[in-house]
Amino acid sequence: MAMTITEKILARHAGRTEVRPAENIWIDVDILMTHDVCGPGTIGVFKEHFGRNAKVWDRRKVVIIPDHYIFTADEKAHRNVDTLRDFVKEQDLPYYYDVGGEKYKGVCHIALPEEGHTRPGEVLFGTDSHTCTAGAFGEFATGIGNTDAGFILGTGKLWVKVPPTMRFVFEGKLPPYLMAKDLILWVIGDIGVDGAVYRAMEFAGEGVHSLNIEERMTLCNMVIEAGGKNGVIEPDEVTLQFVKSKTSKPFEVVKNDRDAKYHSERVYRCDKLEPVVAKPHSPDNRALVREVEGTPLTRAYIGSCTGGKITDFIAAGKILKGRRTKIDTFIVPATTEIDRKLDREKVGGQTLREIFVQAGAQLGKASCAACLGGPKDTFGRLNQAEVCISTTSRNFPGRMGSREAQVYLASPYTAAASAVEGKITDPRKFL
Amino acid sequence: MIKTIRGKCYVVGDDIDTDQIIPAQYLTYNPAIPEERKVFGRFAMIGLPEKSQGLPHGNIPFVKEGAKKSEYQIMIAGRNFGCGSSREHASICLREAGIQACVAEFYSRIFFRNSVNGGYLIPFETEERLVETVKTGDELEIDLEHHQLKDVSSGKIFRLKPLGEILPILEAGDIFKYAKTKGMA
Incomplete structure (x- = not known):
């Protein structure tokens, strides 16, 4: 039987020649990732069920990346990182990116590929809903809770229900004012925040394959905002070049069978799309930027796994270069590697850091920061009734802090243009 | 497994995400530590905007100020309950607050x-939307054997979908106990 990428990867990891959507199967796990928010609970579950002295199933398949609550005075947050540290020591885990040292990375979903832990054809589970980001590398990647992660730590296996695949085809190349964020907000606006529940979302077409790897990550990152189980993009030269530059571990590329059956297919013409935002308080509350143009803002936020990668900052830099922001603008690189690149990447002869500082933006340290609110002293957190335009992924009530705050999700272009004007602004004005 | 669940219900709408069920600022408590796990009950559903707190009227906190638990045992929701973040703290806080189903x-x-x-x-699903039919505070009874929900206040009966493939896990107690029955863990 012909299968999709997702079905094929799951079949291989179940030791089967084929699987069909809606089947429940047990699969072998290639990588389990956890972080400071869900790691301590996961470790607790593992010890409770496998014993105080139990060893993880494979120490080279566990990746621990503290990233959520790092730069805070909250003592419990620090205690949680200590819990991770103790576990790493006890289990002698090689892939731990500790806080406060050279190895510290920042946001796990960006750190994983940077450190070579994402590879085509593999199965990656993580205790974070945005683990789906790694589908950009042609693998099966999805978020789970502490219990499932604790189970994997002990057994290296998990049961999954095979999802049917929804296919989204983007024809033609993206116009220069659009970013992957616009594409995914279009899709979520069309199918709704529950439009892909228990399904895989596959992205295809020239519009997708002409994107760089980071933009592809943005597409897959937000499938969870439509309820999707995983996002996936068939690997091509761009994928392989990136992955091979990060790891020497062998992997097997999995592609769709020609007659693979999809749950549904939607086709978009890239040149017919426009910059969009998701209005408060839902990622599917889509509007064209020009429909809400002029909406007064009090803050702009550019960061997170969704919108804090170097290409996101290059995009913002193109617009902020030589301009001043009219509202408080927060810039948070996802990882320390991206942070360092802010001093190397230039737009018009100036480094991104120089551009952002001259624009009056505040730069934070690599972490999840205010994307999910977090402790009260989190950098950029919306502690009151702010109206914020943000390159992050979610805008349900209270997501970035206060329940009174309003968050508009947008591309880095749109967020930067809006920061300059102090109100929602179409980036085409500056591009 | 128990055969009936009876108690007062709390009603919410569609797309209630886990940030509303348990906001991120409380995630520094470690649910693996028993004293900290109990704390989650106090903060369950604290992220709901006031108008969404207990339908149809709203402004009904799920956990009364100063209380450690909720007075409700059954959560009634619309579509896509628990979307967003993967935090298991969401299921844990509801349980700690006293929610059974x-x-x-x-x-x-x-x-x-x-x-x-x-x-x-136990996450039951319904064919019929109950959010506009049942009111926060109604006394409900779930009959697990016959897959039905009775509104004790009005006498109305609603059908629940059979638990199907998750039933063996629920009967075993959790995924670990279930895997043992399969000789896996």
């Missing part, structure tokens, strides 16, 4: 898995 049109995948695999609560 949720009844929704359908759930977000990760919340559903967490609730079942961790054995925290």
Whole structure:
């Protein structure tokens, strides 16, 4: 039987020649990732069920990346990182990116590929809903809770229900004012925040394959905002070049069978799309930027796994270069590697850091920061009734802090243009 | 497994995400530590905007100020309950607050898995939307054998979908006990 990428990867990891959507199967796990928010609970579950002295199933398949609550005075947050540290020591885990040292990375979903832990054809589970980001590398990647992660730590296996695949085809190349964020907000606006529940979302077409790897990550990152189980993009030269530059571990590329059956297919013409935002308080509350143009803002936020990668900052830099922001603008690189690149990447002869500082933006340290609110002293957190335009992924009530705050999700272009004007602004004005 | 669940219900709408169920600022408590796990009950549903707190009227806190638990045992929701973040703290806080079962049109995948695999609560699904029919505070009774929900206050009966493939895990207690029955863990 012909299968999709997702079905094929799951079949291989179940030791089967084929699987069909809606089947429940047990699969072998290639990588389990956890972080400071869900790691301590996961470790607790593992010890409770496998014993105080139990060893993880494979120490080279566990990746621990503290990233959520790092730069805070909250003592419990620090205690949680200590819990991770103790576990790493006890289990002698090689892939731990500790806080406060050279190895510290920042946001796990960006750190994983940077450190070579994402590879085509593999199965990656993580205790974070945005683990789906790694589908950009042609693998099966999805978020789970502490219990499932604790189970994997002990057994290296998990049961999954095979999802049917929804296919989204983007024809033609993206116009220069659009970013992957616009594409995914279009899709979520069309199918709704529950439009892909228990399904895989596959992205295809020239519009997708002409994107760089980071933009592809943005597409897959937000499938969870439509309820999707995983996002996936068939690997091509761009994928392989990136992955091979990060790891020497062998992997097997999995592609769709020609007659693979999809749950549904939607086709978009890239040149017919426009910059969009998701209005408060839902990622599917889509509007064209020009429909809400002029909406007064009090803050702009550019960061997170969704919108804090170097290409996101290059995009913002193109617009902020030589301009001043009219509202408080927060810039948070996802990882320390991206942070360092802010001093190397230039737009018009100036480094991104120089551009952002001259624009009056505040730069934070690599972490999840205010994307999910977090402790009260989190950098950029919306502690009151702010109206914020943000390159992050979610805008349900209270997501970035206060329940009174309003968050508009947008591309880095749109967020930067809006920061300059102090109100929602179409980036085409500056591009 | 128990045969009936009876108690007062709390009603919420569609797409209630886990940030509203348990906001991120409380995630520094470690649910693996028993004293800290109990704390989650106090903060369950604290992220709901006032108008969404207990339908149809709103402004009914799920947990009264100063209380450690909720007075409600059954959560009634619309579509896509538990969407967003994968935090298992969402299922845990509802359980700690006293919720034994949720009844929704359908759930977000990760919340559903967490609730079942961790054995925290039973996530029932309905064919019929109950959000506009049942009111916060109504006394309900779930009959697990006959897959039905009775509104004790009005006498009305609603059908629940059979638990199907998750039933063996719920009967075993959690994914670990279930895997043992399969000779896996």
